[in-house]
Structure formats: structure tokens, C-alpha cells
Amino acid sequence: MLHPFWYYQLYKEVFEKNRDYACEIDFINRIFPINGASVVEIGSGTGRHAEQLVKYRPLHLELVDIDMEAFYRLKEKFTQSNVEIINADGFETGNQADLVVCMFSVVQQTSIDGFWSRVELVRNRIVRKGCFVFEFIDTEKSESLFPSGLKNKLCESQDLNVFIETIYEEDQSIIRYSGTFRDREITYDAVLARLETEELLKKYNGQITIQPLDNFGRRNLAAIRKI
DSSP, X not given: OOOOTTHHHHIIIIITTSOOHHHHHHHHHHHSOOTTOEEEEXXXXXXXXXXXXXXXXXSEEEEEESOHHHHHHHHHHOOOTTEEEEESOTTTSOOOEEEEEEOTTGGXXXXXXXXXXXXXXXXXXXXXXXXXXXXXXXXXXXXXXXXXXXXXXXXXXXXXXXXXXXXXXXXXXXXXXXXXXXXXXEEEEEEEEOOXXXXXXXXXXXXXXEEESSSSSSEEEEEEEOO
16 A cells, blocks of 8 residues: 555544554464564554564564555664564565554455455465454444544644545445545545455454454454464
8 A cells, every 4th residue: 555645644643642562563463473484564563563573583674665655764763683574565475474453453454355356366375374464443333333434633732633534335445545635635535345344254263263352352463374
């Protein structure tokens, strides 16, 4: 996913402050031990999850992001010899790994057919007994909790004023960011495939565990093992 020019300012003012990155990676480490493993993170962004991943001393850590601005930020932040930064589509490109991590529902930002294709592409790159851990939004649960959608002010600062709105459609859910950046009108849509927890449990029966990341089962962490 390619981000608009103002996205990283929004990330700094909102997402860097509202997530417990250390807790999320600690939870992943309990699912699959990171120490000594070959690890790939797809959609590494500004590297906040990667900062925690390196603390667990993976054998090799591959950080992949399609966004060039993210690539430059990652190159500047990570200089360790066991960390490799790649500017590419992480679902189409990458090496085999013990563990693949994909947060912020990046894997879901496609059509439903695209989602299943991405999951299978990653599973094919995982070594035997490896694991693919990814965050997803249960869009059916989200709509049942908020049938009229969500619209909240996400950020209000000197430079940036942004609202976030959720729009439900038949085969997708749209997360719309709109507002102003330095008095310039901005808008950006992140499109998510409509996905239900039960669909994943049914398709990967016996190979998957799902842990809610909130109190509603709206945000979730899925772990698919390659048996």
C-alpha cells in the first residue's frame, strides 16, 4: 500500500502513541519464539514493531515495505548486520522464513480473493513448522457493533486535522481518512476485504489460533502454522 505524503505525520501523532508495540511482539514471541529464527515482517512502515523484534535476537530479520518513504526510514533506523531492508511487495517478494509477521491489517487491504491469495503465498514461503502471524479486522463484528459506521476525530494539531470514518459495503469495508494538512484538504481510503473470524477458523481448522486484540473481537491476531 502506498501512503499519501501526510500519512507519516498522522502516524507519528496518533498510531505511535496509541499502540503497545512491546506487548504485541511479546505476545507473538509467546506464539513462536523469535530468538534464533529467520523472521520477515511485511509492511514494516516506520519500524515500530521491528524495534521490538530485534530485541529478541532473530537470526535474520527481513523488513519489507512497498512504500519508498518507509524504505528510507527503515534504512536510516536499522543498521544491524542481521537486518535486511527491502522495498517491494512483501506478498510477492521475499525469502523463506520461520516466522512471517504482518500487522496493521496490511494483509487484508485487498479484495477477499486477494486476501486468500496473500495468505497462501506467505504460507508457501514458511518453512515446515513455521508460522504466519497477522493482524486482521473482523469486519462483520465491526458492523454488528457499529452498524452506522464509525466517525471520530482522529487527530487535531497545528498542522493536521483528521477524521476517520468506517464505511461498509457488500464485499469490502472502507476506512476513510479526511481533513486538512497545513490548510490543504486531504482524503485517503484504506480498503479492507470483508472478513469474519469464523471463515479463518473453518478454512485453517487445526492449523490456526486467533487472539482478540480488543475487548470486542474486532481487532484480532491470527497465527497459522505450517504443519
